[in-house]
Amino acid sequence: MKVVYTSAFVPPELIEACGFEAHRLAPRADPRAGEGALYAAGVCPFVRAWIAQAPRVDGAAAVVAGSECDQMRRGADILARRAPLPVFLLNVPATWQTEAARRYYRDELRRLAAFLEAAGGVFPSGDALAARMAAAERRRARERAAAAEAASRPAAGVPIALVGGPLLQEDAALFGLVAACGGRVAVNGLDGGERTAPRAFDPRAARRNPIEELADAYFDGVPDAFRRPDDGLHAWIGRALARHGARGLIMVRYVWCDTWHAETGRLRDELRVPVLELDLNDEVPLARYATRVQAFLEMLA
Amino acid sequence: MKEPRRNESGVRRLSLAEWDARYDELKAAGMAEPAYGGRLSRRLACGETRLATLKFDDSPAALRLWNFVLTEYERLEEARAGGEIIVGAMKDLGTVPVMAFALKGVRAFYPDGVWWMPCLMQGGDGLMETADALGIDESFCPVRAMLGAFVTGSQFPRPDLLTCSVGAVCDDFSAVAQRLSGLGHAILWWEMPRRRRPGPGEAAVPLPGGIAAPRAQVDMVAAELERVRGAISGAAGRRLDDAALAVGIRRANEVRRLLGRLREAAFTAARAPLPALEMLIAEMLAIHFCSDLDETRAVLAALLKTVEERAEAGAGHLAPDAVRVFWVNPAADLRAMNMLEDRGGRVCGTDYLFTHALDAIPEEAPPIEALARSALSDPMAGPAEDRAARILADVRRFGAEALVVSRIPGASHCATEGAAIREVVGGEAGIPTVEIEVPSVADAAEKSIGGRLQALIETAREGKSAA
């Protein structure tokens, strides 16, 4: 049985330790074809598609949304009213500088575990969670090593960074579009890319108190645009650009996404490399952005 | 000049020019005014040209209200010059100001209130253009004007302390405030968790407004407000202790009770004793007391007296059978309230996004906990169903016959919330509903907005006569 989620602050390790398969859903575009509030003007296309498709995933036993943005919070309300499955909204504090915020997030993960138990899973034992964390850590270590190895090889294309939130399935073709226009994604700062990986788990802390270590690794490790202040995101971008020699940055955001849209101005103020903003829209095919991406990469070449 | 038309009850709505004549009349009759008083038309010289398109209530109490609101930033400058500490309380509708005003010599204001400046100045303030240049374009709600105001320094004094509630707030404000922070304005961010219903067996705390939250959430907000308390104490150079806070809460509650009486009297009178526009402005005072708590009390008391006298005499605006309308969300263009009345609708019940600031703060609880409970009852912190349930209860209480959801351009919550509210209220109360989008200057959209309001009023009238 699957638990469907998308937020980078929902640890898949916890879902698995509760006895479910963690299914991170990248939905297909769902332009304004349906009825009801989700199809009103002003709704983020990702929220619209995710809320509509999450409960329809084959084998889904529950849906877990994150509270990072107003649109997703309100989408989760709609889902909770309609969905035939249990829905959980994980409350992720926007602030990060206080012990109270950290404690709150830890308690939210405990509440999530209790919810998953009620949805037909088990409340995870410390050992079960620690084992999942160790396995995830090994997998991420392998991925990091492979990425480092790939980065050390000479590669064609202008190195750029992609930064932004989650992508609809169709928009994953952006990576190919960048390559086709003579670029190379050297930094993946989108949801699901290296920006949203938690910091490495401390094995001793994970054995001693796995849920706290899990919470801290995500809480401290994932820089995001919704955090207040969002300095962690800008620091991460600065480091990533320098490390990979990215010559430009493409801010990828959906129309009506205030959270990521507002970052562009600051990035333009502060970065030494050019910034292109792509406001993706589920009603506009990705190919329509090709000219702008092409021009941007030509300017960087 | 032509004498404005009085209805048979003797009450008039006046244009700005007509108010000049009325002003002379009142002055000649010996009307006393506070220091911020004067002719409303003098504000045109400040660029507040939208006033020339509005219709105003003709009472001295309404004049005082307008003058009080329109001079806020000048009064703030004077307070600053007098050595007072200024706290800018952002995105916080009615919590931090209560704390700030509890310390003598500290004054809070609501920078988000500059929201209405592009309307008042009909865009002549250039605030939106400044926000545009910083990447905050028209896909954000009109609150982006605040960014322009901070950057240009053209509206209010730079606060000594700037706080901002984040977490379960709209994306627009959170993003705009972050852009401001990125430009070097120091902000104390305090967390407002997304309010949820207490789980089975979970310790619960009752909140104002008849809802409840888990104890853990109340404790979280209380911890955050302790940080705010520390920051206010730090800025003021003396401790904001519980005794002072308790007094501050009592004073805030006096304002809230006055406003409660005003709403009750205005919304239940046989005919509208005060127009929708003045009621909207009066309600806004609850959030931050327009930078002067004592004067807010005096302004509201004067309005209440006028309303009670008119209600007693059966005097008021509009016809006695005007359609009773419940209005949801503040309209970005103040003229929208006139538009409704021009079409025979009378506002009888409102939810301007801060109904929690109308409820009394619990006085029996320790002060910080009491404020935390009040803050958590913010309709924007919880699900749309909670907000809709309160609206439904008020629709029934005030006998509203139609519902207007006024959509705020670009607002993250408006995308889905209007439909949820209309579904619940329209379905349960069986009244017609409409959603309109009101931009900061709605002249170009007046025909379509007016048409939709007209259709709503006519539908409600038909329902009335069928019943």
Ligand code: SF4
């Ligand atoms: S893209 Fe923006 S609005 Fe959409 S879910 Fe992500 S953060 Fe929210």
Ligand code: SF4
């Ligand atoms: S989006 Fe709504 S709640 Fe947020 S600042 Fe704008 S009007 Fe206020």
